[in-house]
Amino acid sequence: MKARFIPLAGFVFFAVAMAFLLMRGGDFKSVPSAVVGKPAPTAFAGADGKAYLVNFFASWCGPCAEEQPVLLEFSKKTGVAVQGIRYKDKADSARRFLSIYGDPFDAIVADDDGRIAIDWGVSGVPETFVVSASGRVLYHHAGLLTAEDFKKHVAPHLKGSVP
Amino acid sequence: MRHLVFVFLFLIFFTMPVFALHPDEILPDPVLESRARDISRQVRCLVCQGEDIDESQAELAGDLRRAIRQRLVAGDSDGDVLKWLESRYGQRILFRPPVDGDTALLWFAPFAVIAGGCAYVFYGRKRKRKG
Numbered sequence: 130m131k132a133r134f135i136p137l138a139g140f141v142f143f144a145v146a147m148a149f150l151l152m153r154g155g156d157f158k159s160v161p162s163a164v165v166g167k168p169a170p171t172a173f174a175g176a177d178g179k180a181y182l183v184n185f186f187a188s189w190c191g192p193c194a195e196e197q198p199v200l201l202e203f204s205k206k207t208g209v210a211v212q213g214i215r216y217k218d219k220a221d222s223a224r225r226f227l228s229i230y231g232d233p234f235d236a237i238v239a240d241d242d243g244r245i246a247i248d249w250g251v252s253g254v255p256e257t258f259v260v261s262a263s264g265r266v267l268y269h270h271a272g273l274l275t276a277e278d279f280k281k282h283v284a285p286h287l288k289g290s291v292p
Numbered sequence: 293m294r295h296l297v298f299v300f301l302f303l304i305f306f307t308m309p310v311f312a313l314h315p316d317e318i319l320p321d322p323v324l325e326s327r328a329r330d331i332s333r334q335v336r337c338l339v340c341q342g343e344d345i346d347e348s349q350a351e352l353a354g355d356l357r358r359a360i361r362q363r364l365v366a367g368d369s370d371g372d373v374l375k376w377l378e379s380r381y382g383q384r385i386l387f388r389p390p391v392d393g394d395t396a397l398l399w400f401a402p403f404a405v406i407a408g409g410c411a412y413v414f415y416g417r418k419r420k421r422k423g
Contacts, residue, residue: 246355
């Protein structure tokens with residue numbers, strides 16, 4: 130190959146490599162999270178020796194309305210406990226919201242100033258976590274959790290009790 | 293000409309970044325506050341486009357600014373605070389990711405490319421002179 134084509138070849142190679150990496154994209158909602166593998170920042174009682182879910186939600190959050198029925202349906206199907214964290218929301222607004230869209234929660238903790246969200250590495254609602262029976266974060270899902278997402282990403286962690 | 297100077301000054305003044313800091317966020321201790329500002333400028337606002345949390349008006353940015361100040365008041369060093377943020381949100385939250393195995397390529401690739409380009413030009417010249 131003529132030497133003068135080397136820069137062009139280099140550029141083309143670089144462009145193709147970048148394009149490939151961009152196209153590969155992947156599931157942006159389940160990006161590797163910094164919290165996965167670490168102890169759950171908030172302790173919840175009553176895990177009953179099983180993995181459980183932690184869900185950040187708010188009544189003012191549109192996608193959360195879509196998500197509640199999914200959480201309700203699958204929590205019933207799998208018997209998994211769901212802990213709710215009410216993010217910057219009033220108790221009665223949340224109660225109304227859950228009575229409309231479905232209430233999958235065993236318990237709800239209030240995060241009025243957003244500090245709990247920061248401890249979990251959360252940047253908005255909704256976000257969902259799977260926590261092992263021993264309190265270790267197994268999975269972090271940022272954004273709407275669809276039925277597909279549940280089956281593909283959450284359910285695998287719920288089989289048996291992963292310590 | 294004087295008009296132009298005036299217009300330029302006017303534009304510069306009115307396009308300066310508006311600081312998003314709320315007065316009641318400001319710490320009473322000026323040393324801690326100055327450290328908080330400095331740290332905030334190194335932290336990416338994750339829900340904005342390229343802003344740091346010192347200049348961002350987003351709620352999350354405000355929450356992060358407050359959390360940083362809380363930790364400084366509790367006695368954390370600057371390094372502790374940045375490490376803590378990285379432990380919650382990952383490297384993406386820092387504008388200056390640490391230099392380690394994963395990020396070595398990110399940091400050094402530009403220099404490698406420039407060096408490669410210079411080498412190419414240099415050897416190209418050398419070959420031309422030989423001919």
